[in-house]
Amino acid sequence: MFVSEVLRDLQPTPAGYLKAARELESGPPTGLRPINVAILATFTAEFLRSYLMVESAKRGLEVKLYVAPFNQLEQQILNQKSPLYTFQPDVVVMAARLEEVAPVLTHRFLSLSKTAMERAIEEVQHRLRGLIEGLRQHRTALVLIFNYAVPAHLAAGLADPTLEQSQTSVIQRCNDALAQLCRSYPDVFVFNYARLLDEWGLWHWSDPKLWYLARVPFSAEAQLHIARRLARYLRAMYRPACKCLVLDLDNTLWGGVLGEDGLGGIALGEDYPGNVYKAFQQYLLTLRDRGILLAVASKNDEAEVLEVLKSHPDAVLKLQDFSAIQIHWCDKAASLTAIANELNIGTDALAFFDDNQVELEWIRSQMPEVTVIDAPSSPLGFIEAVEESGAFDQLTVSVEDRWRAELYQGEQVRKQLQTQSLSLDEFCHQLEITTTVGRVDVETLPRVAQLIAKTNQFNLTTRRHTTAEVQTMIASGAIALWLRVTDRFGDYGLVGVAIAVPAASGQWVIDTFLLSCRVIGRRVETVLLGMLSRLVRERGGTTLIGEYRSTSKNTPASTFYADHGFEAMDGDGGRWFWDLTASGAIPLPEMMKVNVESIPRR
Numbered sequence: 001m002f003v004s005e006v007l008r009d010l011q012p013t014p015a016g017y018l019k020a021a022r023e024l025e026s027g028p029p030t031g032l033r034p035i036n037v038a039i040l041a042t043f044t045a046e047f048l049r050s051y052l053m054v055e056s057a058k059r060g061l062e063v064k065l066y067v068a069p070f071n072q073l074e075q076q077i078l079n080q081k082s083p084l085y086t087f088q089p090d091v092v093v094m095a096a097r098l099e100e101v102a103p104v105l106t107h108r109f110l111s112l113s114k115t116a117m118e119r120a121i122e123e124v125q126h127r128l129r130g131l132i133e134g135l136r137q138h139r140t141a142l143v144l145i146f147n148y149a150v151p152a153h154l155a156a157g158l159a160d161p162t163l164e165q166s167q168t169s170v171i172q173r174c175n176d177a178l179a180q181l182c183r184s185y186p187d188v189f190v191f192n193y194a195r196l197l198d199e200w201g202l203w204h205w206s207d208p209k210l211w212y213l214a215r216v217p218f219s220a221e222a223q224l225h226i227a228r229r230l231a232r233y234l235r236a237m238y239r240p241a242c243k244c245l246v247l248d249l250d251n252t253l254w255g256g257v258l259g260e261d262g263l264g265g266i267a268l269g270e271d272y273p274g275n276v277y278k279a280f281q282q283y284l285l286t287l288r289d290r291g292i293l294l295a296v297a298s299k300n301d302e303a304e305v306l307e308v309l310k311s312h313p314d315a316v317l318k319l320q321d322f323s324a325i326q327i328h329w330c331d332k333a334a335s336l337t338a339i340a341n342e343l344n345i346g347t348d349a350l351a352f353f354d355d356n357q358v359e360l361e362w363i364r365s366q367m368p369e370v371t372v373i374d375a376p377s378s379p380l381g382f383i384e385a386v387e388e389s390g391a392f393d394q395l396t397v398s399v400e401d402r403w404r405a406e407l408y409q410g411e412q413v414r415k416q417l418q419t420q421s422l423s424l425d426e427f428c429h430q431l432e433i434t435t436t437v438g439r440v441d442v443e444t445l446p447r448v449a450q451l452i453a454k455t456n457q458f459n460l461t462t463r464r465h466t467t468a469e470v471q472t473m474i475a476s477g478a479i480a481l482w483l484r485v486t487d488r489f490g491d492y493g494l495v496g497v498a499i500a501v502p503a504a505s506g507q508w509v510i511d512t513f514l515l516s517c518r519v520i521g522r523r524v525e526t527v528l529l530g531m532l533s534r535l536v537r538e539r540g541g542t543t544l545i546g547e548y549r550s551t552s553k554n555t556p557a558s559t560f561y562a563d564h565g566f567e568a569m570d571g572d573g574g575r576w577f578w579d580l581t582a583s584g585a586i587p588l589p590e591m592m593k594v595n596v597e598s599i600p601r602r
Helices: 003-007 014-026 048-058 073-077 083-087 114-136 157-162 167-183 193-200 208-214 220-238 274-290 302-311 332-343 357-366 379-389 399-420 424-431 445-454 467-475 524-538
Strands: 033-041 061-067 091-095 142-146 188-191 244-247 293-299 324-328 350-354 371-374 434-439 479-487 490-502 507-515 543-547 567-569 572-579 593-595
Touching (some): 014 048, 014 220, 033 073, 033 220, 048 061, 061 083, 073 083, 091 114, 091 220, 142 167, 142 220, 167 188, 188 220, 244 274, 244 332, 293 332, 302 324, 324 332, 357 371, 371 379, 399 445, 399 490, 490 524
Parallel strands (some): 033 061, 142 188, 244 350, 293 324, 507 543
Antiparallel strands (some): 479 490, 490 507, 543 572, 567 572
């Protein structure tokens, strides 16, 4: 069974979702990733079950759900024998409203002294910290915590903004403190419930009758919106975001057909509908700032398109904002393949947006791994379509993400230099590469976990460890390193990760070894491997064992250990060993500078 079969006749009603959820339970569709999700709430949350199962299936996840009894957070988390831990959740959702967690801040706000108000805010944070730490003692699950919305009726009514500390500002302080608390723990994230309520409107959010009858604080419409947003968070936890958005041009980035209307005739400006397309371009620029690469695949005249990007006064996106451009009259599937090759990413890292339904269906049929985003008939819905697709959802945005577009621009210059070099060693020498290797710590852990989750091509084992799991490995004696690379054209950022774990009789096993595709083949992988071998040797290791677990995407890494002089282990084609006693540490390349100051001896 396929998801499309279940969703084909889905009616957007509670009954329709319940029917679809039952079909999913009776025979889960093929190709979905199974995850266990537990919901602990201060209200009745069972209503989310069918919505969340169906919305998650749309996003490639088979959700098995445990909904704890009403208002049983501590009872579930602090008791190791509770049904929560029997369920073995991969994700725990803590949904607590301020009305139940700190009713004094909602129902008796005006009666509070300043001291009592501060104490109430601290108590909320103290309770949440206790819940997080209690959960971490027994389970390394990912955690999503609802933040807080303002109540439907403010205590001071219209006078709320005039208060020295308004109720609205105090609730925002609670949310700021919650965000700071979540940042202090690995794999704990804020579910932005307050923002979701703002988006859909307070007065349509609740159903008083449902609350008084069943302790359900949300209307049927709000239930669907919560489940849909939760499903986006779950997808972002378990599926890497697309790296590149490939765009059509005519009737996509501007209104009209350039070949027919000319530069001055296309709709792009301050008046309708040109201002709609201009706003879409501004939105796309924010995606680029987030680290999403932009590319063009258009059947058009290249010279005319370049003129628009260079000269049109209302073109927000300029030529330099696109990391790859394919403008010709050939097949768009071929264009997407060429873009992926040029950017050195997999085609499954592409999302495609086009106003032409024929082109969308063609890409679906020829390249099913590409995320195809359906463009609505009106450009007024373009931004919402890209947002709700979830193709670019991620729960953290690193410095490297924000640099990505500039990094790819520098890569074009590097490629030109490579064509002029006589050998790889000469090319690396001319780049003036500097590498820095350090131990994974609290500051670098989020970026390390991001690389572990999304790196495919040069990833020897493709084990997808969470931040909490990496922390546990380090606490158990593992050596975890990161690699940063710079050259004379710029900073690549943190691009490599290696984790070795101790085994029996002086053996150490390389559990994780990966490198961003941006720096593959520049000898920096040898630096990371060499530094790892040095530290293992210093810790008394006698043998370093490397593993290669073949996937459909990591062929570029298949000869890594053989190329570095490792010997194949008898009877095990995927494992290789290096004798640290006889051969010493793996030598570092001579043509680049290696910074080892950030690796303290332990």
